[in-house]
């Protein structure tokens with residue numbers, strides 16, 4: 001059954017085509033070649049966005065007034081640090097009225113549900129979604145040397161209101177509907193679709209393609225048609241990459257790092273050294289204690305300005321890249337894999353999963369997860385008054401014992417207290 005609304009009228013379809021063409025024109029016209037050009041574009045967009053946020057989005061009016069911040073305090077990009085950070089809790093706690101710009105153009109409500117089902121919601125301009133799509137298309141264009149591949153296939157999360165669902169809906173402008181398939185299909189059904197369409201291009205997620213590749217390896221099946229694979233939303237680990245390359249020997253893999261809040265944040269470099277270039281023509285990226293802080297310059301409905309809720313550890317690379325791009329880069333999200341928790345049943349849990357799960361627990365002032373051995377994982381909790389004992393044990397997807405403490409000290413000689421420590 002088709003998950004999308006009825007096919008719109010031809011008028012709307014042609015309106016969508018012109019929106020996409022307009023977004024492509026804008027992206028093409030924005031070819032930036034120097035660091036100074038990036039800073040100029042960012043400064044211009046930031047001043048427009050932050051005045052708009054302060055003047056018409058209640059969330060920011062209240063937040064900035066309470067913090068004593070006014071957009072007129074900014075004189076250059078160097079003043080970025082004066083802007084108060086926006087946390088995930090603030091975004092979650094805000095009402096839809098507080099999140100809505102009074103002067104925003106047509107927008108979609110995007111929701112992403114957390115592990116306990118508390119949705120995080122925001123509005124995204126349709127024009128920013130078109131820009132997101134245009135940027136992705138330009139990326140594929142670069143990766144396929146300007147010669148579009150035939151027969152695309154998309155395995156997408158069709159959770160209602162998810163950004164992927166909205167993008168899939170927009171994709172119907174250029175892709176036949178039967179090529180947009182839900183990831184809820186069985187692995188065998190997806191493999192049959194690959195056989196049926198013989199795509200040269202697939203867009204999906206690492207976990208979905210891992211299942212497909214694992215089943216194909218077991219069946220002794222290989223695919224020589226696939227040329228380009230776009231993977232997003234999850235970290236692609238080395239084992240999965242190797243497995244995919246084995247089953248699809250002629251494929252090139254392009255990864256993008258995206259989120260509901262930040263849109264397109266980074267994409268893999270064509271020079272092939274596994275760095276991901278930050279989308280610095282449409283956003284501003286910083287790290288604070290190695291956590292990525294993002295500002296999305298494309299969305300005026302619920303502006304995302306200095307958002308610290310991504311929970312992604314990374315280090316920004318300034319050094320010039322062999323591909324010639326002036327955009328800085330991150331080397332994957334190495335922080336996540338360096339702090340994985342390995343269980344005796346063979347499961348490997350990424351820090352991202354644990355940090356996200358911890359976002360759902362209320363009443364925690366500070367915490368630290370310590371893996372002493374495969375069977376012994378402890379969490380230190382500095383509780384607030386509202387903390388309900390043992391609630392972390394229910395929230396985390398691993399067996400863990402809780403210890404209530406007054407404070408968590410850094411190791412001797414260090415000044416940071418890592419949230420996850422593995423002694424394995």
Ligand SMILES: [Zn+2]
Nearest residue numbers: 269271321323
């Ligand atoms: Zn590069």
